[in-house]
Ligand code: GLA
């Protein structure tokens with residue numbers, strides 16, 4: 187689908203899927219990648235959340251002029267303004283919003299409208315307390331914060347879809363409105379009676395009969411046997427069956443997807459197809475399966491915050507790659523901080539230059555929009571100390587100039603960025619079920635699945651300069667290397683797909699704890715990696731939580747294991763042991779820590795230990811060499827990030843110096859800087875460069 191409109195300001199907006207472009211290049215095939223989400227005005231959405239309802243109308247034009255001067259072309263509005271849009275039950279007032287949209291348009295902005303359902307009005311909380319969220323201890327939320335509604339409340343759904351419908355009736359065919367954000371960072375579940383009824387119905391849909399549930403959850407254990415679905419407690423924590431606890435996550439996913447889709451459906455029933463429908467999410471948020479959430483949304487959008495103000499750029503890159511993976515398509519950065527947040531114990535500001543630098547990082551990883559939160563310090567309300575572009579006096583804070591500089595970069599680079607999307611030859615598999623299953627029973631408190639994911643991502647990203655994060659059921663064939671760091675939950679159909687990938691010539695690398703459980707969180711009745719044990723030709727004999735480092739030696743040199751170690755046992759004659767444990771607890775001593783097996787043109791490798799960072803780097807380098815994956819721009823320093831966006835016949839590098847000293851860029855012949863700070867071949871501290879590669883002179887990947 188490709189949809190185009192022209193706004194009153196003749197900004198053109200394209201939304202939707204543009205087929206992967208085959209850039210004229212001699213480079214080896216890279217993963218197909220789909221550009222692009224939206225092009226606004228200069229080809230890129232750049233702007234801010236704006237809360238006109240918080241300020242006198244006489245001020246609006248001043249704000250909008252300052253936005254325009256910063257280079258903004260987009261505002262997101264209305265996402266908390268329910269009490270203003272529906273001041274009394276069933277009475278709607280959009281006149282102020284009409285005027286705000288008109289003012290924004292006059293200043294050259296296009297508009298993203300938020301449905302206000304994260305912040306229901308006080309009349310609703312008072313008249314219908316049954317809509318209020320109940321926490322796991324049975325306490326009902328009160329008015330005054332946000333997200334105080336129950337995700338299961340049918341009455342709340344009714345109110346939410348009604349306001350969404352009213353908004354869509356008014357603005358769904360309005361060319362000034364380019365898209366919709368549903369709610370705002372949905373997430374916390376509710377444990378009210380309606381949720382309990384919905385839970386029983388969910389389990390019935392999932393299992394059909396109670397006998398199947400009893401079987402899948404092994405409820406003969408501790409006399410848990412259930413006669414009916416409504417006997418099953420609604421719990422997300424505590425001494426409960428792991429099957430129940432994992433299914434609670436599935437229930438949360440199901441309910442939140444349904445909640446968001448109820449509003450999406452209400453909007454789409456009325457609105458033009460050119461308007462996108464999304465919701466804004468929080469990176470590793472464990473509240474629901476984000477792949478499932480995005481299946482029926484038009485684009486992924488997320489809110490990137492660096493709460494401690496000390497960015498770990500590689501880890502933050504993984505956040506973006508995860509979000510790109512939701513739809514395997516470019517995404518929107520719906521919110522990001524002007525310098526600082528206000529919701530952690532110590533809200534350190536980013537250093538000068540880093541706000542701009544992080545915007546470019548998002549773009550390198552596939553963002554087609556960067557919007558700030560917030561525009562101006564609200565005089566009161568819970569977020570008075572948050573980073574903003576303007577102070578309470580309405581004058582720019584120091585960060586404003588940095589953002590304006592970004593606006594200048596973007597107007598230079600946007601035409602080239604249009605129609606491009608990030609490329610990668612390495613894929614990493616992220617599985618919500620696996621993450622939840624491990625978090626529910628870490629066994630070693632330090633086995634944080636996100637830290638473990640990033641421990642693999644870090645050396646792979648640094649060495650390859652491009653990693654896509656994908657769900658386990660994605661099409662993997664184009665990636666010569668696929669790494670699943672801890673694929674704890676693995677179903678038979680998923681194992682079959684992975685087997686086909688290996689037989690097709692790919693290299694699948696599994697990390698510890700892989701292939702242990704099915705999707706009811708039950709142990710596979712065969713040893714790890716369960717349904718992949720035959721393909722691997724080896725099994726995990728035993729796993730050990732570690733409280734001290736264990737020596738390892740092998741093909742990739744000497745290493746140590748911490749946190750987790752598994753002993754492997756080859757069952758097929760053609761399995762090669764690539765690492766063994768040294769002396770430690772007697773059980774591990776001399777036993778295989780990692781094995782690999784060639785399968786046709788492909789390969790499967792299992793690494794049973796959490797390795798130290800230096801060993802991970804050597805391992806990643808070896809795996810990439812074996813897969814013939816070279817860096818896009820070799821020879822850059824350790825603080826320099828390189829990302830490539832490709833499409834529409836163009837190859838662009840986004841290069842960022844995250845460091846505090848200048849870096850030298852070994853650019854290939856024919857490379858041409860089109861935006862940023864490059865002086866000769868020197869990139870200053872916190873400097874960025876957008877570089878167009880000459881197709882002929884482009885480095886061969
Ligand atoms: C206690 C209980 C057992 C079992 C063990 C596990 O001893 O009586 O049922 O839970 O702990 O260590």
Ligand code: GLA
Pocket residue numbers: 370371489491521527528529559569572
């Ligand atoms: C989230 C919310 C915003 C705001 C910011 C502050 O991203 O979506 O409304 O509260 O946090 O960091």
